[in-house]
Amino acid sequence: MVGGGQLARMTHQAAIALGQSLRVLSESPDDSAALVAADVRIGTHTDLAALREFAKGCDAVTFDHEHVPTAHIAALAAEGVKIYPGAEAILYAQDKRQMRERLSALGAPVPQWRPVASAQDIADFAGSVGWPVVAKAVRGGYDGRGVWMLDDLAAAEELVGTGTELIVEERVPLRRELAALVARSPFGQVAAYPVVETVQQDGICVEVLAPAPDLPEDLAVEAQQLAIDLANALGVVGLLAVELFETEAGIVVNELAMRPHNSGHWTIEGARTSQFEQHLRAVLDYPMGETSLTAPAVVMANVLGGEPGGMSLDERLHHLFAADPGARVHLYGKQVRPGRKIGHVTVLGDTMTEVRARAVRAARWLQEGQQ
Known part of the structure; x- marks a missing residue:
C-alpha cells in the first residue's frame, strides 16, 4: 500500500487475518502504518523510481490516498504491476473537473457547475444560480481544504488571484x-x-x-x-x-x-x-x-x-x-x-x-x- 497513514494502518490489521503481509511505502518511519507494519519502505509517492523498487515482489499494489501521479500508475501497470485502482479510474478522484465532466456525461446527478478561467466566469455562473457559490480547487483538498464559499465578485477575484485552478458549483440546498x-x-x-x-x-x-x-x-x-x-x-x-x-x-x-x-x-x-x-x-x-x-x-x-x-x-x-x-x-x-x-x-x-x-x-x- 502506497501511503503510511491511518488507512494503511487499519488495512494492515485486516491483512493479518487474511494471512497476507502488507508492505507500506511511507514518507516517514513515524507515520501511522510505519509504526506497526513489519515491511516498511521509506520514499515518496511522487518518485517513480521509489515506486518501482517498492512494487518489486508485490502481488498487488494499492493506495491509502489518491495523490500518486496517474503517469506513474500507468507506467507501473505497463511494466506488469497489478496496481489498483488504475490510472484511468483514479483520475476521477484526483481531478474534480474531470470528475464532473465524466459524471455529467454518464447522466449522474451532479450540482450545476462550470470550469473557471476568470473571476468573471464565477460571476456569470452566480448570475444564473445565485450567490453564494462554491469554488473548489481542481486538485488536492480534503477535510474542508480547497473549498471556498464565495459571496460576491470581490471574493471571486481574490481567490482567482491566487492562481489556484478552480471549478465553481451551485450551493446545493x-x-x-x-x-x-x-x-x-x-x-x-x-x-x-x-x-x-x-x-x-x-x-x-x-x-x-x-x-x-x-x-x-x-x-x-x-x-x-x-x-x-x-x-x-x-x-x-x-x-x-x-x-x-x-x-x-x-x-x-x-x-x-x-x-x-x-x-x-x-x-x-x-x-x-x-x-x-x-x-x-x-x-x-x-x-x-x-x-x-x-x-x-x-x-x-x-x-x-x-x-x-x-x-x-x-x-x-x-x-x-x-x-x-x-x-x-x-x-x-x-x-x-x-x-x-x-x-x-x-x-x-x-x-x-x-x-x-x-x-x-x-x-x-x-x-x-x-x-
Missing part, C-alpha cells in the same frame, strides 16, 4: 450528507454497504451514522445502485466512496474517493466485513464479503486532537473504558495537534439516539478530557 460505499473486484463483482449519514463540522467529518436514520428505502437503494454503476463505469477496483448530498429532489454526487474512507470506519465492528478487508479482497480478487450490519445502530465518531495540557491520552482511554466498556477505540499513533484526526470511536446498540450520544461523549472525552 441539502438536507444532510450521505455516503454510499461499494467495493469492486477486477472482474466486476461488487458489494455495497448500507448507506450512511455523515455529519460535518468545519469541513471535517465528525460522525458517521449507520444506517442513515429515516432514509427512505427507495432512496437508499438508488444511492447504492448509483455507487455500483459509477464503480463499473469508471472501472474502479477496490473501494469507492461516493459522497452525496440529500436534497428535496433526491441525491446529488458531491465527491468520489477510491480507497478506504472515513465514512466506512464504522465497518470494523459494525459490518460483517470491514471496508479494509473488503478493499484487500477486491484488489486481490477474492470473493466479496458480507456487508450487513452487526447491530441495528452503529455510530463512528472521529477523535480530534485537543489543546495541550491535562491528563494524557492513555489516561483518558483508561477512564473511558471504565465509563463505557462497550466503546471501541482506534487510535492512529499520530502526534496530537488541535483539530487533527488522531483516532475514532465506534459504538453499537439498538437505538440510534442512545448509540450516538455514547459515541459523541466518548470522542469528546478523548479530545478534551471531560464529559
Whole structure:
C-alpha cells in the first residue's frame, strides 16, 4: 500500500487475518502504518523510481490516498504491476473537473457547475444560480481544504488571484450528507454497504451514522445502485466512496474517493466485513464479503486532537473504558495537534439516539478530557 497513514494502518490489521503481509511505502518511519507494519519502505509517492523498487515482489499494489501521479500508475501497470485502482479510474478522484465532466456525461446527478478561467466566469455562473457559490480547487483538498464559499465578485477575484485552478458549483440546498460505499473486484463483482449519514463540522467529518436514520428505502437503494454503476463505469477496483448530498429532489454526487474512507470506519465492528478487508479482497480478487450490519445502530465518531495540557491520552482511554466498556477505540499513533484526526470511536446498540450520544461523549472525552 502506497501511503503510511491511518488507512494503511487499519488495512494492515485486516491483512493479518487474511494471512497476507502488507508492505507500506511511507514518507516517514513515524507515520501511522510505519509504526506497526513489519515491511516498511521509506520514499515518496511522487518518485517513480521509489515506486518501482517498492512494487518489486508485490502481488498487488494499492493506495491509502489518491495523490500518486496517474503517469506513474500507468507506467507501473505497463511494466506488469497489478496496481489498483488504475490510472484511468483514479483520475476521477484526483481531478474534480474531470470528475464532473465524466459524471455529467454518464447522466449522474451532479450540482450545476462550470470550469473557471476568470473571476468573471464565477460571476456569470452566480448570475444564473445565485450567490453564494462554491469554488473548489481542481486538485488536492480534503477535510474542508480547497473549498471556498464565495459571496460576491470581490471574493471571486481574490481567490482567482491566487492562481489556484478552480471549478465553481451551485450551493446545493441539502438536507444532510450521505455516503454510499461499494467495493469492486477486477472482474466486476461488487458489494455495497448500507448507506450512511455523515455529519460535518468545519469541513471535517465528525460522525458517521449507520444506517442513515429515516432514509427512505427507495432512496437508499438508488444511492447504492448509483455507487455500483459509477464503480463499473469508471472501472474502479477496490473501494469507492461516493459522497452525496440529500436534497428535496433526491441525491446529488458531491465527491468520489477510491480507497478506504472515513465514512466506512464504522465497518470494523459494525459490518460483517470491514471496508479494509473488503478493499484487500477486491484488489486481490477474492470473493466479496458480507456487508450487513452487526447491530441495528452503529455510530463512528472521529477523535480530534485537543489543546495541550491535562491528563494524557492513555489516561483518558483508561477512564473511558471504565465509563463505557462497550466503546471501541482506534487510535492512529499520530502526534496530537488541535483539530487533527488522531483516532475514532465506534459504538453499537439498538437505538440510534442512545448509540450516538455514547459515541459523541466518548470522542469528546478523548479530545478534551471531560464529559
